[in-house]
Amino acid sequence: DAKTTQPPSMDCAEGRAANLPCNHSTISGNEYVYWYRQIHSQGPQYIIHGLKNNETNEMASLIITEDRKSSTLILPHATLRDTAVYYCIVRVNSGGSNYKLTFGKGTLLTVNP
């Protein structure tokens, strides 16, 4: 499985941009990068995913480096409700056209007032 490395924790001031890094140096050419977050003991929530190009949606932006070995999730204006564990995941083919998401330990983002 392509592994990801994330810092265990980060802090961010409310209203500022939160930039969460992820290293995935063993990623293969056709493997997507997914981001999920989990607010304390709730079900994980899908945020965004990408392959090569940068992506943006209403929640966040995803910046993937040209060599695809790392990516950054950007929350443009963090709020207190963005405090959560953020998971960077490389989608792995588990056989045929089947894929699975393998969660690591993630980054605990704490947004401070």
Place this chain on the structure above:
Amino acid sequence: DSGVTQTPKHLITATGQRVTLRCSPRSGDLSVYWYQQSLDQGLQFLIQYYNGEERAKGNILERFSAQQFPDLHSELNLSSLELGDSALYFCASSVAHSNTEAFFGQGTRLTVV
């Protein structure tokens, strides 16, 4: 609200017992995933079903089994329960087996005493 419904929300049972956790996927989703989250293990993938058929297996114990019914709801059966089975159990669903933009339910918290 992700649209995925899990019941019950909480379950307390004794060691050696058997329980059934239920998951109703989002309307239109054919794929169902089960995950276990304990304090020391993080989110562990257990098993995936697509349109009634098993598609992928993860770290699922032999004491655990699952199925997906014709109406697409799924059940996870846990038997001969041990203290270490105490955890949050999440169900997720997605449209297709290769589409891992999955939506998670709020989980069932199982406590084995």
